[in-house]
Amino acid sequence: METMTGHSEKAYALLKSDAEKIQKLIEVQMENLTMPQCPLYEEVLDTQMFGLSREIDFATRLELIDEETGKQILSDLERRLAALHEATTNEK
Secondary structure, rough: OOOOHHHHHHHHHHHHHHHHHHHHHHHHHHOOOOOOHHHHHHHHHHHHHHHHHHHHHHHHHOOOHHHHHHHHHHHHHHHHHHHHHHHHHHOO
16 A cells, blocks of 8 residues: 555646646647637636646645645746747747
8 A cells, every 4th residue: 555655746746747738738729829818728728727726725635745835836837838928929
């Protein structure tokens, strides 16, 4: 049976993987949209970020990750998405 540390590591890896999936989804959208301010883009991003924040909240409440780690995952993704948005906007 896995220890709590093993479960914590697995939870962290799954959350990071979900964050990466969101980034990939947004990259594809940014490449195919002429306007990053498109309502569809905004809606998908908001929905995905909300879903990830709920996953992180759940993992935090189960004490699989600490609150600071959860905030860091979201913060890192937000920074990467902002940089991607800026790079794409500057290209167009």
